Every structure is written in C-alpha cells, then in structure tokens.
C-alpha cells in the first residue's frame with residue numbers, strides 16, 4: 550500500500566467528513582459519521598464514491614431508507630450513526 554497516496558486520500562475524505570473513522574485493517578471501507586454507513590471505496594485512493602455518498606446522504610434520505618444492507622447487522626437497535634466495522 551502506498552502510504553503517501555493513502556494520506557492524501559484520507560485528507561480528501563476528512564475534508565468531506567471530518568468525523569470519519571478509518572479502519573486500519575480495511576482503509577477503503579470508510580464510515581460516514583453522519584449515518585454510520587460503511588462506504589466501500591471501489592477504487593483505491595479514489596474519494597469520489599465517498600463524496601457522492603456524502604452529498605446524497607441527507608436527513609431526508611436517511612429517514613426514507615429502510616434499515617437494509619447486511620441483514621444480520623441491520624437490527625434497528627444501536628444504530629444511530631455509530632461506526633460499526635465488522
């Protein structure tokens with residue numbers, strides 16, 4: 550992994566979401582702090598996907614969206630924006 554590229558990329562993500570937490574084991578699965586969703590980055594060092602999510606992730610969209618995703622994790626309890634890496 551290219552540490553330098555990674556730092557640049559992380560800075561881009563942090564500009565978009567300053568409260569993001571990175572998983573050391575899976576740096577390209579980024580948790581969006583506002584909704585607690587894990588955004589999987591499709592291309593390494595590409596922040597576009599996360600920025601798109603951030604733009605589309607509004608109070609409205611969070612309300613409308615059913616608790617879908619990973620069925621085992623999608624229980625309604627304890628899901629209030631906490632980052633839940635597996």
Ligand SMILES: [Zn+2]
Nearest residue numbers: 581584586606
């Ligand atoms: Zn989000």
